[in-house]
Amino acid sequence: MAWRATWQFGLILVGVLLSGCGNASRMDDAPVPDLAVPEAGRAATLSLACSGCHGPAGGAIAGLENYSAEQLQSEMMRYKTEPEGNSVMHRMMRGYSHEDIEAIAAYLGAEQAE
Amino acid sequence: MSPLYHSRRQLLQGLAGAALLSQMALPALAQTRARLVVVGGGFGGASAAGAMKHLMPAASVTLVEASPHYYACPFSNLVIAGLRELDAQRFDYDGLTARGVEVVHDRAVDVDSIAHTVRLASGDQLAYDKLVLSPGIDFLWDAIEGYGREAVERMPHAWKAGGQTGLLRQKLEAMDDGGQVVMAIPPAPFRCPPGPYERASLIAHYLKAHKPRSRLLLLDAQDSxxxxxxxxxxxxxxxxxxxxxxxxxxxxxxxxxxxDHMVLTTEFDDFRADVANVIPPQKAGEIAQRAGVADATGWCPIDPLSFASTLQTDIHVIGDATIAAPMPKSAFSANLQAKLCAVQIARVLGGLGPEPTILTNTCYSFISNDAAVSITGVYSNDAGRLQSVEGAGGLSPLNADPAIRTAEALQAETWFKTLTQAAFG
Structure with a gap:
């Protein structure tokens, strides 16, 4: 899908809120808000929950900064679909649709592009 | 490169948990000069203040919190059981100050929702465009006869962490072997639903190790x-x-x-205690009543999309004070509600409506010094209320290999660090 291929989608809401913006250089321009892209808002709010546990603290819960969108999506889908899994992540991901998982992965994975 | 983007990247480097928020600073909203006031510096309020400043750097964000320090409740049961020091629970507000939040150490005593002002104990008034109340809980002092404010020295509640946490620990340590510890558990809803049972586990752990002829008796107003x-x-x-x-x-x-005589009376019997821990029935923090955002239940009804009060305009309520069931009154919930509330306030100030999303909760409870269990919930907010997503969430497995319990205890450590860093770092 086109939006997945556009790393700006995940980079910042600003990027997608600039109407028709397709390249990073526009970000240096004065912002012209276009508030008609609600999908980016949902990807962003969905991802807020992740930061409750996944941070820079280190230890037994992985930070998310070193994973690509593809890796994140594949891991989240594995958690969602393993029927016998009973870890916190297994129990959690069963509550997310495939579309939401794709959106979170694109949003968080793209962050590394910065 | 505008200064905004520059600082956004700097923030990205420096802020725990902010990576996920950093993408959301909308330039139009970033320029809002709105006056944003937060009352209550716990996991909810501290997180909300930080997140709003991050999303709207030109806005003035003021956090009102009476105490210069915050003692975290999660992990405080380990302190009671002698497995952790109280200092490890203590956080301050220097991190928020450094991030541009104005922290006012005063007590909010009243809110005028018409004039949009918060009155402080000092007499000062703070004007707000949006007010976020994160007042936590207060106790219903009259609910258990004889358990008033003066009783907490002899029968600590230890349900707000700090001095009470240390006091309960001291009483356990001073008790002779062979003594009886009695814990009174209130009816739901109360802060941290698994908290009394984690505490029971850890006190039993302490007794087994240090006072083996002693026992703990739970007098519980709940059935399940x-x-x-x-x-x-x-x-x-x-x-x-x-x-x-x-x-x-x-x-x-x-x-x-x-x-005076260390006796607890139930509906059918009296129980004498050598150490008593009375967790009283609860309601939303007092300022919620003053602001008119609490209903007859004592708790605060909210719009599940934005945590806006359904009773007053331009006031949002987050954390333990809310009626957000099935989402529990937990630190994790408060932190997530704070971040979501901040985003939705930014959207509304920018002319966007709040929009539905998925929320979660995860908390861990220790069952011994090195073993823990967890509960997970996933919630939608698009049907006018928060509701559990079917087929998701649940508990750690029963009859699990001890390695699973140990692994969850280690996860709990990271959970605590991440959550406290996100709120206070």
Missing amino acids: FSKQPLFEQAWAEHYPDHLERYGAADFARVVSVDP
Whole structure:
């Protein structure tokens, strides 16, 4: 899908809120808000929950900064679909649709592009 | 490169948990000069203040919190059981100040929702465009006869962390072997639904190790409780001689206490205690009543999309004070509600409406010094209320390999670090 291929989608809401913006250089321009892209808002709010546990603290819960969108999506889908899994992540991901998982992965994975 | 983007990247480097928020700073909203006031510096309020400043750097964000320090409740049961020091629970507000939040150490005593002002104990007034109340809980002092403010020295509640946490620990340490510890557990809803049972596990752990002829008696106003099968399995396995529980079906709700004689009275019997821990019934923090955002239940109804009060305009309520069930009154919930509330306030100030999303909760409870169990919930907010997503969430497995319990104890450590860093870092 086109939006997945556009790393700006995940980079910042600003990027997608600039109407028709397709390249990073526009970000240096004065912002012209276009508030008609609600999908980016949902990807962003969905991802807020992740930061409750996944941070820079280190230890037994992985930070998310070193994973690509593809890796994140594949891991989240594995958690969602393993029927016998009973870890916190297994129990959690069963509550997310495939579309939401794709959106979170694109949003968080793209962050590394910065 | 505008200064905004520059600082956004700097923030990205420096802020715990902010990576996920950093993408959301909308330039139009970033320029808002709105006056944003937050009351209450716990996991909810501290997180909300930080997130709003991050999303809207030109806005003035003021956090009102009476105490210069915050003592975290999660992990405080380990302190009571002698497995952790109270200092490890203590956080301050220097991190928020450094991030541009104005922190006012004063007590909010009233809110004028018409004039949009908060009155402080000092007499000062703060004007707001949007007010976020994160007042936590207060106790219903009249609910258990004899348990008023003066009783907490002899029968600590330890349900707000800090001095009370240390006091309960001291009383356990001073108790002779062979003594009886009695804990009174209130009816739901209360802060941290699994908290009393984690505390019971850890006190039993302490007794088994240090006062083996002693025992803990739970007088519980509830019949069923959070993580019940996991706790009951752990108690049968680890503490069969040190912990006994009576529930509501046994008429075990504590109706009165006599602190002078250390007696707790249920609907059918009196129990003498050498150490008593009375967790009183609760309501939203007092300022919620003053602001008119609490209803007849004592708690605060909210719009599940934005955590806006349904009773007053331009006031949002987050954390333990809210009616957000099935989302529990937990630090994790408060932190997530704070971040979501901040985003939705930014959207609304920018002319966007709040929009639905998925929320979660995860919390861990220790069943011994190095073993923990967890509960997970996933919630939608698009049907006018928060509701559990079917087929998701749940408990750690029963009859699990001990390695799973150890692994979850280690996860709990990271959970605590991440959550406290996100709120106070």
